[in-house]
Amino acid sequence: xxxxxxxxxxxxxxxxxxxxxxxxxxxxxxxxxxxxxxxxxxxxxxxxxxxxxxxxxxxxxxxxxxxxxxxxxxxxxxxxxxxxxxxxxxxxxxxxxxxxxxxxxxxxxxxxxxxxxxxxxxxxxxxxxxxxxxxxxxxxxxxxxxxxxxxxxxxxxxxxxxxxxxxxxxxxxxxxxxxxxxxxxxxxxxxxxxxxxxxxxxxxxxxxxxxxxxxxxxxxxxxxxxxxxxxxxxxxxxxxxxxxxxxxxxxxxxxxxxxxxxxxxxxxxxxxxxxxxxxxxxxxxxxxxxxxxxxxxxxxxxxxxxxxxxxxxxxxxxxxxxxxxxxxxxxxxxxxxxxxxxxxxxxxxxxxxxxxxxxxxxxxxxxxxxxxxxxxxxxxxxxxxxxxxxxxxxxxxxxxxxxxxxxxxxxxxxxxxxxxxxxxxxxxxxxxxxxxxxxxxxxxxxxxxxxxxxxxxxxxxxxxxxxxxxxxxxxxxxxxxxxxxxxxxx
Amino acid sequence: xxxxxxxxxxxxxxxxxxxxxxxxxxxxxxxxxxxxxxxxxxxxxxxxxxxxxxxxxxxxxxxxxxxxxxxxxxxxxxxxxxxxxxxxxxxxxxxxxxxxxxxxxxxxxxxxxxxxxxxxxxxxxxxxxxxxxxxxxxxxxxxxxxxxxxxxxxxxxxxxxxxxxxxxxxxxxxxxxxxxxxxxxxxxxxxxxxxxxxxxxxxxxxxxxxxxxxxxxxxxxxxxxxxxxxxxxxxxxxxxxxxxxxxxxxxxxxxxxxxxxxxxxxxxxxxxxxxxxxxxxxxxxxxxxxxxxxxxxxxxxxxxxxxxxxxxxxxxxxxxxxxxxxxxxxxxxxxxxxxxxxxxxxxxxxxxxxxxxxxxxxxxxxxxxxxxxxxxxxxxxxxxxxxxxxxxxxxxxxxxxxxxxxxxxxxxxxxxxxxxxxxxxxxxxxxxxxxxxxxxxxxxxxxxxxxxxxxxxxxxxxxxxxxxxxxxxxxxxxxxxxxxxxxxxxxxxxxxx
Numbered sequence: 001x002x003x004x005x006x007x008x009x010x011x012x013x014x015x016x017x018x019x020x021x022x023x024x025x026x027x028x029x030x031x032x033x034x035x036x037x038x039x040x041x042x043x044x045x046x047x048x049x050x051x052x053x054x055x056x057x058x059x060x061x062x063x064x065x066x067x068x069x070x071x072x073x074x075x076x077x078x079x080x081x082x083x084x085x086x087x088x089x090x091x092x093x094x095x096x097x098x099x100x101x102x103x104x105x106x107x108x109x110x111x112x113x114x115x116x117x118x119x120x121x122x123x124x125x126x127x128x129x130x131x132x133x134x135x136x137x138x139x140x141x142x143x144x145x146x147x148x149x150x151x152x153x154x155x156x157x158x159x160x161x162x163x164x165x166x167x168x169x170x171x172x173x174x175x176x177x178x179x180x181x182x183x184x185x186x187x188x189x190x191x192x193x194x195x196x197x198x199x200x201x202x203x204x205x206x207x208x209x210x211x212x213x214x215x216x217x218x219x220x221x222x223x224x225x226x227x228x229x230x231x232x233x234x235x236x237x238x239x240x241x242x243x244x245x246x247x248x249x250x251x252x253x254x255x256x257x258x259x260x261x262x263x264x265x266x267x268x269x270x271x272x273x274x275x276x277x278x279x280x281x282x283x284x285x286x287x288x289x290x291x292x293x294x295x296x297x298x299x300x301x302x303x304x305x306x307x308x309x310x311x312x313x314x315x316x317x318x319x320x321x322x323x324x325x326x327x328x329x330x331x332x333x334x335x336x337x338x339x340x341x342x343x344x345x346x347x348x349x350x351x352x353x354x355x356x357x358x359x360x361x362x363x364x365x366x367x368x369x370x371x372x373x374x375x376x377x378x379x380x381x382x383x384x385x386x387x388x389x390x391x392x393x394x395x396x397x398x399x400x401x402x403x404x405x406x407x408x409x410x411x412x413x414x415x416x417x418x419x420x421x422x423x424x425x426x427x428x429x430x431x432x433x434x435x436x437x438x439x440x441x442x443x444x445x446x447x448x449x450x451x452x453x454x455x456x457x458x459x460x461x462x463x464x465x466x467x468x469x470x471x472x473x474x475x476x477x478x479x480x481x482x483x484x485x486x487x488x489x490x
Numbered sequence: 491x492x493x494x495x496x497x498x499x500x501x502x503x504x505x506x507x508x509x510x511x512x513x514x515x516x517x518x519x520x521x522x523x524x525x526x527x528x529x530x531x532x533x534x535x536x537x538x539x540x541x542x543x544x545x546x547x548x549x550x551x552x553x554x555x556x557x558x559x560x561x562x563x564x565x566x567x568x569x570x571x572x573x574x575x576x577x578x579x580x581x582x583x584x585x586x587x588x589x590x591x592x593x594x595x596x597x598x599x600x601x602x603x604x605x606x607x608x609x610x611x612x613x614x615x616x617x618x619x620x621x622x623x624x625x626x627x628x629x630x631x632x633x634x635x636x637x638x639x640x641x642x643x644x645x646x647x648x649x650x651x652x653x654x655x656x657x658x659x660x661x662x663x664x665x666x667x668x669x670x671x672x673x674x675x676x677x678x679x680x681x682x683x684x685x686x687x688x689x690x691x692x693x694x695x696x697x698x699x700x701x702x703x704x705x706x707x708x709x710x711x712x713x714x715x716x717x718x719x720x721x722x723x724x725x726x727x728x729x730x731x732x733x734x735x736x737x738x739x740x741x742x743x744x745x746x747x748x749x750x751x752x753x754x755x756x757x758x759x760x761x762x763x764x765x766x767x768x769x770x771x772x773x774x775x776x777x778x779x780x781x782x783x784x785x786x787x788x789x790x791x792x793x794x795x796x797x798x799x800x801x802x803x804x805x806x807x808x809x810x811x812x813x814x815x816x817x818x819x820x821x822x823x824x825x826x827x828x829x830x831x832x833x834x835x836x837x838x839x840x841x842x843x844x845x846x847x848x849x850x851x852x853x854x855x856x857x858x859x860x861x862x863x864x865x866x867x868x869x870x871x872x873x874x875x876x877x878x879x880x881x882x883x884x885x886x887x888x889x890x891x892x893x894x895x896x897x898x899x900x901x902x903x904x905x906x907x908x909x910x911x912x913x914x915x916x917x918x919x920x921x922x923x924x925x926x927x928x929x930x931x932x933x934x935x936x937x938x939x940x941x942x943x944x945x946x947x948x949x950x951x952x953x954x955x956x957x958x959x960x961x962x963x964x965x966x967x968x969x970x971x972x973x974x975x976x977x978x979x980x981x982x983x984x985x986x987x
Contacts, residue, residue, distance in 0.1 A: 016884075018878070018882075056980075057978075057979075057980070058902060058979045058980050058982035058983060059978075059984070059985075059987075060828070060832065060906070060979075060980060060984060060987045061902065061905060061906060061909075061983070063902070063979075097943075100875070125905060128905070129895065129898065129901060131894075131901070132894060132895050133895040134902055135894055135895070136889060136894050136895065136896070139935070140942065143939060143942070144942055155939065159932065159935070162931060162935065163928050163931060163932060166894075166927060166928050166931045167927075167928045170923075170924045170927045171924060171926065173904075173905065173908065173909065174912055174924065176909055177905070177909050177912040177913075178912050181912055181913045202795070253910060268743050378512075432869065
């Protein structure tokens, strides 16, 4: 089932790129929807039955196709597969501009393939290879299918995205190679069980620093976040959704899988710095959102702030913190997907996203879009009862009472700063609501959401509500694996 | 009476087949000068026979290499010794030469671009240089090593010069001058080697005793540094790289491809033969290799970033990739040789594919009214859409060179090359490699982005009207090899291991 869920999108993507070039957008989309739905079914079966695949691929490097599912990867796999269907359905009645529909759908499928492979991978080097798979399709999505207004801006955003991430992932590769050479195995399960025994602490710190620095580019953590706003702003809606909801998660997932699990002693030394940078990300992202004039860029900056909470949760070193991080990961995936669907839709309708332009109040002219926007913003500011609340609340709580080997005073300060960050979130969410949603203007009229866009948005709204009201099942799904990783603790 | 040395003709096949082919082509040329295609068929068969004969050596265990030309006991040294890595390099060199031959097939290119001297001379020169390349990989004594090394170089100078244009003359001159300088250095290094070890054979024992001796050690180190500098010219490592862009841009694309593929294999194979007995850590030598690798990567990538002529871009990319090739050798690790050969093999496949596409785009019969210079990146505008196969092959090649999936072979090769460096804890070098991985991506994506644009704005749609069949064959071989090794990198990496 794991292999089915990987081979299917890849094969369909290759077909679309080669033989499927002549097919119309409609049929491309139907085929891709079928492929993603089947992939989703395969992922669900894999999450339930938990199969394992392990066969050699490149013996010269000791590289294996070692794929499995556990509590940490299961939610992210489901998120990826569901959003994979979502973005394709969303582009059903929206002809992509800038290239052939076949290439567009193939890129979406390849991103999904790369993300799934990353979350499945149980081999450190395979993880790296899968990590790199998403780069070129995402680069094509941004540079070819992005914002049609400005070619130079597209090229700049796409180039910046790919160069930053290559820098990060090569840094991570150096860390992985150091780890693999020192530990003598690339098997992530074995590495996690050994938990760094037999590697001197100095080396562990070096490895952890390399891995954290490399992955921090992808997350992204301040000051390595500058690729994110232009990439998000320029990418087409489907690309933004995948970027925010799936690609960023690969960074945080990597933080849990690699430094935290394999070199805990080294990670312990690096964690305080990471947590401080996470806190800075929250404040920086929040302040940028208060000043930002471009709506899409504003949502992108809010992603930086939200990922700051995830990073703090991971750095706290407690079971609660890790649970919070994994929960916030999924919650942010859903919320940011929702917001990008809505904002991308608004951008298409308005022809731009400058907040200073006077426009009709969304509440008045497009109530459905307005409703989805308000739910997204409310979840984003961490309103209890919606998905955003639990992850961020628990992350702040975990920072307040971190693991015994973390500096308490520092983490308490971070908790206070992060809590202040939620105030900023409330401020910018209300600012957006005031400017975009509220008001009396009815000119110029825009069309309300319907058909596929509304389907996707309503499913995401529903998911936001369900995760907010019933966080239990998701927390239970991750708790077993988290306990095995962190061991005891509050 | 026993003969002086034992000869196993089959083991010598990879060298003898192309050499015999060269003679045969000359004989055929004398008998039937008009049958140009027949000459090329013979040449192709000779190269394929050589390649087939090098396969058995790749599956031998590393401690039992294919040996022949052995001196009688008690010394028992063998003058020809091909381990798995050497055999794999032979195979890569000969297959690359076969692809070049397909690209240079007579009748494919317009008359104005034909080389002087006729197709027989061209085929003969390619075969001779390939024989040299195959020979140097397995040569185990200084004499045959030097002869094979020059045999691999000199015909290429003629190949560049035969194009007959002023640019070709300049390129050939640059190549000739550097070859002479590098030959002088290599000969001096060889002389010092004999002085230090007392032997004209590359043997571990004599080297070890020379290293242990405080007086002979500096002589040996100086000798290796000289050999390294001489080979640096051939590998186009900075600071010995200046000839590369001139010679590439001066020659025709198939010749440039030959320079970038088979010649590089010959140079690296020669280097590995020298470094083989020196596996024991050699401080100054390793530092020198490290510096040269770092410089080559940086200079090559930065200059490739500003080129507008695709051949020059590929020339500078060769300089950068040569840095990656020798990078693992700067770590005294058991993995180094396999890593270096593996990276080279991956690079050769990718760069051959790229050159094949450049050749097709530059020389394919033009539609009426298209006289513009096709050696600019702008000529590739929209190639991916107007010619999906050409564009796809070029895209795969460029992404492999950049080390990004779907060019997985390039990515795996980068992992392979970095592993010994990390293993040896050379973090400075790793940091330089890290920066260059990023700049390299920028270099190749810049070109790839051009092929992705809308075709209607560029002249390509009209430029490539009909692709010659032989060039398609060459392109197909290179692309299929690249695609197959990207799916299963073990196909390539298993050869050198």
